Amino acid sequence: DIQMTQSPSSLSASVGDRVTITCQASQDISNYLNWYQQKPGKAPKLLIYDASNLETGVPSRFSGSGSGTDFTFTISSLQPEDIATYYCQQYDNLPPGYTFGQGTKLEIK
């Protein structure tokens, strides 16, 4: 099984800061990595798919990069509405399955 290690588990930053979250896979997963935002009491929302593609309607301050085993999610300028928990998610096709990272809780300083 492919293991995903997401870090940090929590993060405190100021409005306007650049925020970075990382996700590391235990083996090469190519670009099979997605990022979600989840606000309290709400369903997750897809932000980035296939490691670096911005989902339609998502602000351009969100971005993703990486391939293979190491991936990065970035918010270029933190806004108050970005307070949420962020999850990475990988897809494995042999056998088909999906695994989420442990989550990063983002708070305003």
Place this chain on the structure above:
Amino acid sequence: QVQLQESGPGLVKPSGTLSLTCAVSGGSISSSNWWSWVRQPPGKGLEWIGEIYHSGSTNYNPSLKSRVTISVDKSKNQFSLKLSSVTAADTAVYYCARGYSGSEAGAFDIWGQGTMVTVSS
């Protein structure tokens, strides 16, 4: 636009079977998408349970495979989850989600609002 809505009992007795349905509106369940169930225990992270295609093909999380059945009803444009032999560890918010056909990485682009299921006597 496509919307998903979960429904089912909010309380299930230990050793019983959890049954949920996800109704698809604004689109067809026979489109080129896989349809998944994902759960989230209170205060914890997300766990994929399994998925189904409109043909009836399924894939399950190996850790739950022995207890899970996902089925599709094309006439009602919905799919369903059954989880047997439940324990308190199965208490969670259960989400249905659509697999994005434009993603190689199996992204879930549309989610239901989620339904809380508690396992308790």
